[in-house]
Amino acid sequence: MKEMVTVFLYGKEYQVPSDLTIMTAFEYAGYRLKRGCGCRHGFCGACATIYRIKGKNELKTCLACQTQVQDGMYVASLPFFPTDKRDYSLEELRPDAQVMMELYPEIYSCIGCNACTKACTQGLNVMQYIAYAQRGDFERCAKESFDCVGCNSCSSRCPAGISHANVGLLARRLTARYIAKESGHLKDRIEEINHGEYDELIEQVMGKSIEEMQELYNNRDIEK
């Protein structure tokens, strides 16, 4: 007999095996999920969840697919959160200090409560990356926010109404497009291809018999 725990899904009591995740506990209880279920492996942020353990004061946030059930867990999922994404053309932006002021001015209303960081299901220092964004330090903001899966748990707890995930995303796009150095080898290779430098060679291999290709493949040198 499996060890069972008691969980309260939207307040309703169910007994489920203790080794399940919150997501599989829902399914064990009989839910066929449509909302609040995406990649099921911690990358898409679809299953943001709020819970509290019976008798404890602390409200916690997590990804339902990455979190094991605990006895006495009261669970509510947060499958959609109305964040505010501003539209822009990356080609028309430049990574200067005004960008955030124009697109996401609410970040300057941050009161420093750190609720976003406490809520982060990825354990990121969210308030810190917002601080970098305020200063126009896009590169640091990009690095600090990089592992964000966009579950928006931070935004759900923010008294200033900040859409943190969107701020991090803008910083990353600006960093990649304008701040990180261009790859010279990439540019060169594209030019070579556009000049047709590989056309003849690739036609040659495409024209080879399977036996010839096997010979070529099995004896190719492999970079160390």
Place this chain on the structure above:
Amino acid sequence: MYTPQMMESVRRVEDTRQARLEAEPARMSADAKDELLKNYHPDYRSEAFDTIMVGANKGERAPKELVRLLHSNSRILGKKVDLDNPSVETDVLIIGGGGAGASAAIEADEAGAKVVIVTKLRIGDANTMMAEGGIQAADKPGDSPVQHYIDAFGGGHFAARPQLLRKLVMEAPDAIAWLNRLGVMFDKDAEGNMITTHGGGTSRKRMHACKDYSGAEIMRTLRDEVANRKIPVMEFTSAVEIIKDEDGHAAGAVLVNMETGQLITAKAKCVVIATGGAGRMHYQGFPTSNHYGATADGLIMGYRAGASLLYQDTIQYHPTGAVYPPQILGALVTEKVRSLGAMLVNTNGEAFIHPLETRDVAAAGIIRECGERGLGVDTITGSGVWLDTPMIEMIHGEGTIEKRIPAMLRMYMNYDIDIRKEPILVYPTLHYQNGGLEIGSDGFTKAIDNLLVAGEAVGGIHGRNRLMGNSLLDIIVFGRSAGKAAAKRAADMKLSKLTLSHLADYAKELEKEGLKTGTVSPLLLPDYRREADEMIEV
């Protein structure tokens, strides 16, 4: 977190670690690989396949679970669908909101076409989001698109369609540049050089990455760009059938609101199927690394509309799926872990295979180790082998794991396993659909000249096995190309009267063959409810 029995085996892994660091395991000969695959790869278990009895690929084999859906009738057969008053009208209808669909949408929009994306979950709920290790492109000195072609062609058992593979490798560097321009943050050094590594079966280090969130970084950027361009995205809206016109063209799709069940008619001059893979079909009972909606819907819809399949009988099992702890069963452990030096090791601490053999060979090797050889490590979900992650920091230095594969570190830390200090247990997981709908090098299906397919739903780009990093590449290359081609085709496309008569024709064919599966298709979502059969709708 490991049991005492597991810890005994961990000690043996630790005891052999230093010696293993000093000796690279031998690579297998071509004959040895063929022999291993024949005896241990799941594609060779004939009892897991059935013969397709209707349609363009009649007489060919496919996984039983897929054949069952191909042998089932449409969800909307006999239902009243108002084709005369479509509630959506567009130039290009894109079915699927993953990397291929989003790339196609951006390029079609760029070309001036009116575009609509429909997706049964949210945009970005796709295998693209979960791709960890990286994306290939031959853009370094010492490498070339020709070398990339040879690696991919050989790795795919010489079965790739040459024209499709040529396109993949020749357009790869431009795909990387396009993503970089859109703001995808690739790992670069201070001079701007891409940091690249090997993948299984590559002969040059051409794996570009964004830590181990490569697909997520690409997908969230594409999603943001789709939003900036104000391209309409109908979320929680699934296509259930392709609509045709009386001349046999694709003319849109019947959609269903996933939450209310309402049917919606979408009319389009050109349709792109970008529905992705099939991991949630759980072929042969395998767990999967795939997202919740990976149920081969596009294959079913396309096939019923008359398009043909190619290599539908070949599936990729990623060698390193998590097998312990049970909460993450089937989750992908990126190949990058092996690119960075971690070896596959049996219960006795022996490296039983070169860590960078192609995925099919490595998977077959693990299945042999856990099966016939009995040298796996038992867990409550089945047997697995060690992936010796602590080797990574012994080779590349302390801090490498946190910097290069933070998602892996995080996934295991949730269960108190520190992969910097302890190895992890893995077993093959259902990962990728090598086959799919057949297309020409222009991206169109042969049967229907305004129906395109892009991404994992396509068959033939990779052959009968796919190399790491060539799928993120193919969704971008073929997604972009499909978007451009669709916009162009839509501009000169005139549709006649809309019809769903092919659904009744298909039903007749099934009846003629005496096929009754008791279900309808496409599947749309798996059903993981316990005792689902005993529940009633309320």
